[in-house]
Amino acid sequence: NAGVTQTPKFQVLKTGQSMTLQCAQDMNHNSMYWYRQDPGMGLRLIYYSASEGTTDKGEVPNGYNVSRLNKREFSLRLESAAPSQTSVYFCASRVTRMGVTEAFFGQGTRLTVV
Amino acid sequence: AQKITQTQPGMFVQEKEAVTLDCTYDTSDQSYGLFWYKQPSSGEMIFLIYQGSYDEQNATEGRYSLNFQKARKSANLVISASQLGDSAMYFCAMREGAAGGTSYGKLTFGQGTILTVHP
Numbered sequence: 001n002a003g004v005t006q007t008p009k010f011q012v013l014k015t016g017q018s019m020t021l022q023c024a025q026d027m028n029h030n031s032m033y034w035y036r037q038d039p040g041m042g043l044r045l046i047y048y049s050a051s052e053g054t055t056d057k058g059e060v061p062n063g064y065n066v067s068r069l070n071k072r073e074f075s076l077r078l079e080s081a082a083p084s085q086t087s088v089y090f091c092a093s094r095v096t097r098m099g100v101t102e103a104f105f106g107q108g109t110r111l112t113v114v
Numbered sequence: 115a116q117k118i119t120q121t122q123p124g125m126f127v128q129e130k131e132a133v134t135l136d137c138t139y140d141t142s143d144q145s146y147g148l149f150w151y152k153q154p155s156s157g158e159m160i161f162l163i164y165q166g167s168y169d170e171q172n173a174t175e176g177r178y179s180l181n182f183q184k185a186r187k188s189a190n191l192v193i194s195a196s197q198l199g200d201s202a203m204y205f206c207a208m209r210e211g212a213a214g215g216t217s218y219g220k221l222t223f224g225q226g227t228i229l230t231v232h233p
Contacts, residue, residue, distance in 0.1 A: 105159035
């Protein structure tokens with residue numbers, strides 16, 4: 001059981017380049033999320049998807065797009081990378097069972113934009 | 115205003131001692147959830163414990179317990195019998211709204227507390 005899998009783990013982009021961060025979960029969770037983690041800022045929600053076919057903006061959506069391809073996959077796209085998008089990105093999925101909510105994170109993608 | 119506040123940037127504890135990591139939150143919702151995560155130096159985020167706003171008892175999970183004081187809006191994490199492997203960054207987070215409601219996507223995190231366990 002792999003849980004939440006993110007690729008790639010590391011990436012360096014030049015300003016203006018585009019890329020897609022991939023995320024997949026094999027736990028049959030409806031909800032999936034993308035966060036970014038910056039020093040001293042905690043984690044901030046970029047986009048989330050409550051279920052297949054739906055996506056919503058989080059706290060810091062500017063400069064990103066997402067796609068919920070199916071229940072398993074939720075990708076994050078940077079169309080034109082900027083140095084301000086240098087960060088560690090986490091994908092997560094969440095489920096509530098019998099009143100208890102559990103959330104699971106991928107291992108993170110360390111992105112540097114130069 | 116900060117929705118989640120962790121006032122301790124860093125904490126130190128002796129191995130086998132207990133430690134409390136503070137977390138206060140701000141919400142006007144009646145239904146919400148509180149989470150604690152551990153992030154070791156390897157970077158992954160590990161879910162530790164969850165407390166729902168309507169749960170009458172404090173959540174416990176092994177050596178972790180959540181000291182939930184609703185009136186004070188605090189959700190402190192207590193780690194008993196600290197181990198060297200507990201050294202990590204710890205994040206408190208809140209989900210506003212009911213678990214099945216439309217706001218259940220928005221999980222807000224605090225800035226984290228770095229815990230160092232000394233032998």
